[in-house]
Amino acid sequence: MVLSQGIRENLRFLLVEVGGQLDNLIEFLSDKNRAAGHRILHRGGYTENLKRRIHQACLEQIKALPEATADAPQLRAMERIASELEMIADLCRDSASQLSELDSTAALKVKQHAKRLHDIGNGLGLVLPALESSDLRLAQRLAKLETKLNRRCRKMRKDYSGRLRERSKTQQLIAGLFIARNIEQMGHCLLNISDALVSSALGQPMNMRRYNSLRASMASLEQTRQQQGLQVQPLAETRSGSAISAISADSDGETDYLAIFKDGEEHKLREERDGVQSWHEIYPGLAPRIINYHKWGQSAALLIEHLSGLTLERILLHESDRLLRQALNRLGKTLHSVWRETRIDQPVGAGFMAQTQQRLAEVYALHPEFRQGDVALCGLQYPGFDPLLEQARAYESALKAPFSVYIHGDFNIDNIIYEPNEGQIRFIDLHRSCYMDYVQDVSVFMVSNYRMQILDPPRRRRIMATALELYRIAAEFARSQGDLGFELRLALGLARSFVTSTRFILDESLAASMFLRARYLIEQALRVNPDKAREYRIPLQEIFIG
Template sequence: MINAPKTIRENLRFLCAEIDGQLIQLEAFFKEPAAATARRITDRAGYAHNLKSRILAACVQQMAGARKTDRKHPALRSLEFVATDLQRIANLVRQSLRHAERIETFATLEPHRYPAMVSRVREGVARIEDAFLSRDSEKAIEIGQLQNRIEADYRKLFKVYTRGMRDPDRSPADIANSLLVASEFQRMGESLRSISEALISANLGQAVNFERYFTLQNLMSDLGTASEDVSIETIAETRSGSSISAIRDKKTETVTAVFKDGDKSKVKEERQGVKSWHSIYPGLAPKILSYRKRNQSAALLIEHLPGLTFEHIVLNEGDALRDRALASLSRTLKDVWKKTRTAEPAELGSMQQLAKRLEEVRRVHPHFRNTGIRFAGETLPSIDSLIHEAAAREARVTAPFSVYIHGDFNVDNIIYDPGENRIHFIDLHRSRYMDYVQDVSVFMVSNYRLQALDQETRRRISDVTLAFHKSVRAFARKQGDDTFEFRLALGLARSFATSTRFILDKSHARRMWLRARYLIEQALACPPGAEARFRLQMKEIFVD
């Protein structure tokens, strides 16, 4: 049971009772539309708002004095959503009343159909207090499931009203207002679903919706664990809409697995990527413990890997651990590339990728729009024209072989286990056979773009990128990859430019944007056919 402060419990009870009272009056209006009944609803508009405000204020006060790790914190946060949706139901009651009052021929509304819908909403409201205080997810689910019944009622009414549109004796305005009344009840059902999800979220300690909760339950049953025995902690939320969470045993406080859910196609790609790595290079990717799909969403339960992300190591650990991690990463990459090498040439296509993402970059940084630059009386070409020209050059310079790459080789997708001196990869939905320069350039720029701007950290970051480049360049030389540096210049340009869409610091973003332009200009300055002699001045690029 949740030990909520007395003032919150009391105001929640008062709010539920107030909403129930307004619903009773609305039902009475449908049975006998009287002005006095309507006034009893409209005159109490401010009371529900005041009760909601008291609950929100009390929740804020309680959370201000509690640590975020306190179990009360998610419960109080969820209660804010519950109170807000309860007041929303009160607003919808008044709106449905206004629409009903505009109906001249009241029989058009089919008012005898509404008491059942009102009863469903009242049933949901009546269950809220008990579901919240008892932390019973099953009771919370029952509240949300009422939406399905309300939705079914709405669809029946919708058919009745739309059929009435063909009746010349029916007033179009009356039918329109009847549809609006039904729509307000549909939205009441949606509010009950939102309240249900907020209550479940309070129990789990993390925001979930119905789809996610049922998927999690199924995955937990695959492990032989009840969802009530674990807590969920958000690790990351990806730009593709997926959510990644740690599943922690409440008794032992240990992380037992990682839960990733999102769009079915994205999760399917992740699953396929992990399976591919298991067959190509066992031990590098985590094990998939379970997979479930439901409608248009899906979820994976993935093995929790011990260790630290490379990002954490660069920003927080000492030079010795950083150097060990980098050495392990370099060895692992070279081994993967050697074992997966095929004779199929690979086209990097970095300039095409950049061209596709320019608009997204410029939505964040409008000052990167395509304008010519004047310098010493001369107008320099726009970056758009440089990209177009570089794309044509790049298409003629392919990698002499293909290897299996990660595909999204950012520093937070690499885990180093110091105990085992071992590297692991995560977030593998973009893995494929490709030019290894793709991963190299993404990794180097993902280090540079880390938003730690103090001098010592920037030095550590540049040390990593320079050492990594030296190692990979040696690999390229041994493999007879003569155009590695030329392709890398364009790959880095792509990564520098596209990464600015994640950087709001204008100075840092500008440094990256100018580096992208510089690299493209350097590549274009190389005479066609001389790409094998092209060399990058890495210190100029990565040392701030």
Template structure:
């Protein structure tokens, strides 16, 4: 991609300016002098202005039409590099200011800073080549500089704190610690620059530590230039999901899905996939590779053909939707029958909701209204209703358990129209549980879709109602008398807790009012009469 001339030109000036500033900083640390300190401090405007020009040019480039995702990601990466170069410049000036404030700068051992500052300068000098050649190995070396600076920091930190014991010059040594912190933070800037370069090369935002997991899970050793990812999604927990094309042993190109993130989350996903492949083979994708690196991990899994149910509900034809629903209901019913055990299951929907209400109120503080009185009538707040419903729920366990998805949203279900098959993804919460957990999550994931046209809203209501009808029929056949009551609590939980992901105030209000209505209706049922409870499902899911 030919970058805008203003980006190239100002980035070149910025790198040259940083080279000069770090050279002066090295000389200053070798022999501190007020005149050189003044020269360094007076350079503040240069790097700042150049960084601003690079960022302005990048923004202008990103505003252009017909920009590919790779081009956009590259401009974002250059913007990140410019910001962190300016950060390194500011940290250098602040280090000088701390040294100048020390009355006895010999206590600071400034000559020891020559090596790390020189390292920073040499590392930054590698940036132009890394950008021009898209050399991921060089980008990695830039990131590795941080670990060398960390070692320097830890060693000098111990020296300063040791010198402080019994010293009469603790103020000077405190300035030493502050100087050390500024130099240490330069390593953070280099790490951010490394991540920006790697992200530009592989086509997806990536953290430095996670890059090694990526290389390992994709087979390593084949050359960094072969790694190209196409972003698919990013979960709320921070995991990134991408598509990648690989060559198998026969040299054929094979499509796969790469997912990386927190080690615990990815491990749970792996366990969930393996469990499904033993409990109900063919439903979950196959795991092609799994790797761990530090606190991160990555999965390479089979690419599944088809469309998500969300895409079909929103944009598919009526025929495609009806076919997908029929396949889904058949598959889910079959799973419930095959995995059923006689172990009772407690959903604890109200306990789940209670834990999530802080996040709901954080985004929608007006929902936390407190107890109110209307003409002498006491109106309990939502938290009070949740607590009361939790007490009712405690005595209403499901009479049996089935293996559930655990995060049964529309976008986690794929329908392959060619084979008319249903497949599941995002399985880190799968376990034996009350099937109402999945039913309620699925139904509300329909309503949560922020699509406003009436035709689509009617389809959404029908999909939710059809799932209810299928599950209610299963409950009758398997003698589950409190299904409807437990479903009500599950729906209240999902309606209320889902608002923490809905910014639109009107849509969130409709959802929270439904949750309140359901709770009030359920609590109005006399104890012991829960089996007779019914909700107006179609009304709840219609606008």
């Protein structure tokens, strides 16, 4: 991508200005040169104007781009670099303000502060060469510099904090603490600039941590597949904070996906890795293969086999009725097989109402209108949702599945893949897999269909029919296993899924419809004597069709 002349020139001016501010701060810190301090404190408007010019020029260039282009991430990276440079200038001004209040700097670690500021200035000298050459080694040097600054500044702050206990020269020591913290934050700005440089070079949102893990994973894949020239394509970002990309290779002009790269919090990816591995041990053939996994600190990366085929959601929304029937038929056979082969005679309670209570704060945060107190109407008392839920939680304690099976744990319709050529079902996103009541998966699947925000009647009928087909599959299994409480537990499972799913739904009408259905199901279930659970039937027509 060729940056406009205005962006290049203003970026150069901004780098020079921020570098000058660092030099002035070193001079003010070392010699208490009031003129240097004055130059810092009275030039904030200039850096702000330069940043705004860069942002405006980037915005204009983005607006002029065609829709399908890789240049937008690079321009966004330029905006971020400008913002981080202006932040460094702000931190210089804050540090100068701290110094201007002191009569003496004798208690400060002047030489150490000056060295760290020199390091930051040297880091800024890498920005333009990294941009012009797309040399990611220079971006990596910036990231390593941030690590060094972080370590040194923490040590300085610890020293200042210890000396404050002596209650001597406290004003200077407090100023030293603030300056050390400001320098540490300047280091964070350098790290953010290194992330922006990586994004600019690769043409997609990226950070240095993710780049390093991605590079290691791709090297592993290249060695495994003996294939060079691999490419990365962003796919999605999850609500849990993970980022997902596809790694592909061009084969005769066609894109051939080789693997899926996922990175994020270490404990979440460890759960997914363990979930995938457990499926290979318990029921081989359903889960993708793990190619590579590595962790560092609180983060981790997972490289997983790319599964060919279509998600069940895509088949439902875009493919033929014939293919949908094939996929659902195979899904039913697969689930029956999994449930039979993994069954253990250990009763289990899913705790649907407890699960709902755990997520209720998030639901109320998005939909405060759902939080209602008790209501009296024509002499009848209707409890608010919270006490109703607590009542249902106590009621549910007597309801347990007579056996456990190994479940997916997040059985949304887009986590199921069907390969038409092989007639095979596969599962993805397996971080919540465990031995549990199979009703958990059934209820999640059914509600993941209902909550689709598609209103045209033909496709809506198709969606509802798909949800009811999984009910039929599960009910058939329940009868074959003598599970007499299946329907009553499913009512509470559906109520749980309806309520908790509203925290992802902004459409007020749809969210209210789901919430009211949940309340209706809970009220119905509470009227049933648990000893007569076999007689209860879910009002499917009213819930999914009416």
